[in-house]
Amino acid sequence: MRQRDAVHAAIIAVGTELVLDGRSDTNGVTVARLLASRGIDARMRLIVPDDEEEIALALEDVQRRFQIIIVTGGLGPTIDDVTREAACKAFDLDLQEDRGVLDSLKERCRALGREMSSQSARQAMVPHGATVLPNASGTAPGLQLTVAGTSIFLLPGVPHEMELMMRDHVLNRLDVLGLRAGSPRSVSRALKVSGMTEVEVQERILDLLGQPGEARAIDLTLLASPAEITVILRGAREDLIAHAFERVRERLGRAVFAEDLDTGIEAAVGRALEKRGLSLAAAESCTGGLLAEMITRVPGSSSWFTQAWVTYCNEAKISLLGIEPALIVRHGAVSAEVAEAMAEAARRISGASIAVSISGIAGPSGASPGKPIGLAYLGVADRVGTRVTRHLFAGDREAIRLFSARTTLNRVRLECLEAGE
């Protein structure tokens, strides 16, 4: 197998459910970010089932190519936890009971007023030569091994236990091992855009990054999701990345709502409203609470978001928002007229500075002649007046709901920008 000379890490997530059952591996994502914070690039993520043989094969393979391996999962007390055994198999080590770990497991049980089960004692088994990493918030300790120059860390699969152990023990140990300094640091900057397609974004910025086939100092990644395109610039030279980032940001202008990966449009809108002392209310139909849920995910959103109505049926639109039944009969619930009335009622009743409304057809059923799935009317009412826009969003139910909620939030953001900085 070919060798690599730079210091790169591989991440192995253990869990049958991650391979076969459609569970996302969030641990690998967390580990990659924490390593990146120390300038170490994860170059591979591997996901293997709770199978001793498969885990052992994976460990053997990556050990030959990587200087750092982080394994998450399979250290617990239950019968599907076999990472300890797999590591011993891969590197020909014995598994031995560690008195210190056993005593602390017993102590923990005593404090909870319970007997320790024989099964829990499995967590005290340690591969010969491994260092034990204490688990501040759970039972299974972590383990550190060194095999032919590769530092291997076995961490528990419970996300917050794993994250604490990475922060408290693994990152420091990597520093001590000097594995940080020698690594080719990769610099990245990201920004997020709403109201443009992926192709529109690429066409607007591609010439800034060089031609295909050319050796490029800047790698571009574009990620599309409903009403949100993420642009990532990456390279080795901080100055080049910073320069390109400024030019990309200029080109994309007001479509840019965030300059990092973690800020959602809901947080961006919150900042824009808070800065101007404005408040928001919402009347939702096809999004069924998604807009409110997105907003209230943001800690502190209560300072600018007061209330929402989920008027999922026509009767609720009539009784809660006072929409004229005749208006619904004449134009249908999914119409510019009803969206306008919903936004105005929401603003009047709530007293909020701005109220938004969403009425659309998320599918899979509900389409009618002239009103296809994906049709949505989005209303924004403020002191200037009420504007309704018509959209035809592509995708499944989930995508259409996301498009509707995010596009509405982006409209509020743009109105804030227009109202003045």
Next chain:
Amino acid sequence: MRQRDAVHAAIIAVGTELVLDGRSDTNGVTVARLLASRGIDARMRLIVPDDEEEIALALEDVQRRFQIIIVTGGLGPTIDDVTREAACKAFDLDLQEDRGVLDSLKERCRALGREMSSQSARQAMVPHGATVLPNASGTAPGLQLTVAGTSIFLLPGVPHEMELMMRDHVLNRLDVLGLRAGSPRSVSRALKVSGMTEVEVQERILDLLGQPGEARAIDLTLLASPAEITVILRGAREDLIAHAFERVRERLGRAVFAEDLDTGIEAAVGRALEKRGLSLAAAESCTGGLLAEMITRVPGSSSWFTQAWVTYCNEAKISLLGIEPALIVRHGAVSAEVAEAMAEAARRISGASIAVSISGIAGPSGASPGKPIGLAYLGVADRVGTRVTRHLFAGDREAIRLFSARTTLNRVRLECLEAGE
């Protein structure tokens, strides 16, 4: 490297954002499920960056061990798409322009009234000897290669294009290759439980599955998420799995809300309500629309879910639901009394058969003496009366909101069960 004799698949997802930026790889999950539907187990998922060398190394490694490899991503027209080149590097193949693909790309552009860019033409480059798989809904075709007995499929990364291609082309080709028949079929059954912890579930069922260390015919996987434990039984013998599944279900009783992986508590509640001709309304505070959003994710939920109020601030509780200001002053917004009044008001105003309310402290701020983060009062009002339960949920803001919403839905489900089958 060791060889495996059974027919297993490896899945490689290509995308720098999947390794470094905290994007979840959903394609790998979809591919694993589709393969499982044909009795083929994915034994490894690999995630690698958009890097020709890394993709090539990954392909070389897994080709030695697996008879089927599915690669997703990196086939598009943009400069970060290098999977074609990587496959050629790994297996020493030439990349050649395919006239048929080029013509259909040109045709597609003409239909949209555009010139084809030189960049788009990259999608017509095909490794020597590869079969082209048509893309029914996008531009990048898929590619099939056979290398030393391993069937390798390169598929586009856009999720719905990839899924269509898997369904329309890959699965049939695997059948034709006879890779289905020879595989050791793994049988699994799953059920989902609410209202119990992972340890409680395990203690109640573990003796059914044999002792640790024993050779077991049944593998158990337990997955914990807020207010939802998933139990998966897996093995080679259908009869043993079916028998164990029945016994596990008996032991867990009414805590079981689903007998598959895809049904959420919101869909389970919907079925229970629909069966009894009941309707639901909600008044949410700390969950901020999450309960309504979960419910309206379910297609057809409009037949049993009518409306919700997101009363995120006290004023909204007072003005929309008519909660007495004195009640809030006396007990606080997060109290059994206010939760009770919210549920009763929601039922009265909506006319729904059942109304629920949620008032809690999701954090990170908002705690006060005697009212810690995680405290939640959940109300259920129906024709019999109103019951409020007090909970102390552990976790971060997102976990507490999920615990609150799911526990509320589970209470509605249990009330339906008690009201009669």
